[in-house]
Amino acid sequence: xxxxxxxxxxxxxxxxxxxxxxxxxxxxxxxxxxxxxxxxxxxxxxxxxxxxxxxxxxxxxxxxxxxxxxxxxxxxxxxxxxxxxxxxxxxxxxxxxxxxxxxxxxxxxxx
Amino acid sequence: xxxxxxxxxxxxxxxxxxxxxxxxxxxxxxxxxxxxxxxxxxxxxxxxxxxxxxxxxxxxxxxxxxxxxxxxxxxxxxxxxxxxxxxxxxxxxxxxxxxxxxxxxxxxxxxxx
Numbered sequence: 713x714x715x716x717x718x719x720x721x722x723x724x725x726x727x728x729x730x731x732x733x734x735x736x737x738x739x740x741x742x743x744x745x746x747x748x749x750x751x752x753x754x755x756x757x758x759x760x761x762x763x764x765x766x767x768x769x770x771x772x773x774x775x776x777x778x779x780x781x782x783x784x785x786x787x788x789x790x791x792x793x794x795x796x797x798x799x800x801x802x803x804x805x806x807x808x809x810x811x812x813x814x815x816x817x818x819x820x821x822x823x
Numbered sequence: 824x825x826x827x828x829x830x831x832x833x834x835x836x837x838x839x840x841x842x843x844x845x846x847x848x849x850x851x852x853x854x855x856x857x858x859x860x861x862x863x864x865x866x867x868x869x870x871x872x873x874x875x876x877x878x879x880x881x882x883x884x885x886x887x888x889x890x891x892x893x894x895x896x897x898x899x900x901x902x903x904x905x906x907x908x909x910x911x912x913x914x915x916x917x918x919x920x921x922x923x924x925x926x927x928x929x930x931x932x933x934x935x936x
Binding site: 748753754755756758761799805806808809810811812813814815816 | 920925
């Protein structure tokens, strides 16, 4: 599976949009981009995923560049409860697909 | 639905002891997996199962055994605990494979002395 690169940390003000970048320059055509987050010591939580089109759900938006080599997770109105480690993961399709977690990016939302 | 449940929440073992971490899900998911997370690190896949009777190794399988006799349960056995297995263990399940949304349990904190 393609590897991803994320900055180690970032912060944003409460109520503002949080834009979390991810590079996956070696992604293949059959690999999806997934985002999970882990709020202090809890099990990871699925946020969103996409293949090549931009995606939006009630939690976030995912913007994937046209060449698919990078993506951005957008939390439109960050709250203090969004403070967490966010993992960008590339996953190949297939029955034996696996999630490979890196260190993620620590998002700190400040009041 | 209870989702994914894990027991126990905390466990302390002595080196050489064996134990089983329990994981159960009530969502009729085919895919289940076990991860470990060491301090300051991301999760690493230990073993996974794509359905009852089928298991496979992940990234760090040594020292652990799994079996999947039912769709609901996916226990993780530590054969002879070592201090290097001190970690937080998470179980997850999904409808089918890692390309579907995975639901994670609350974790088991294991300390091996």
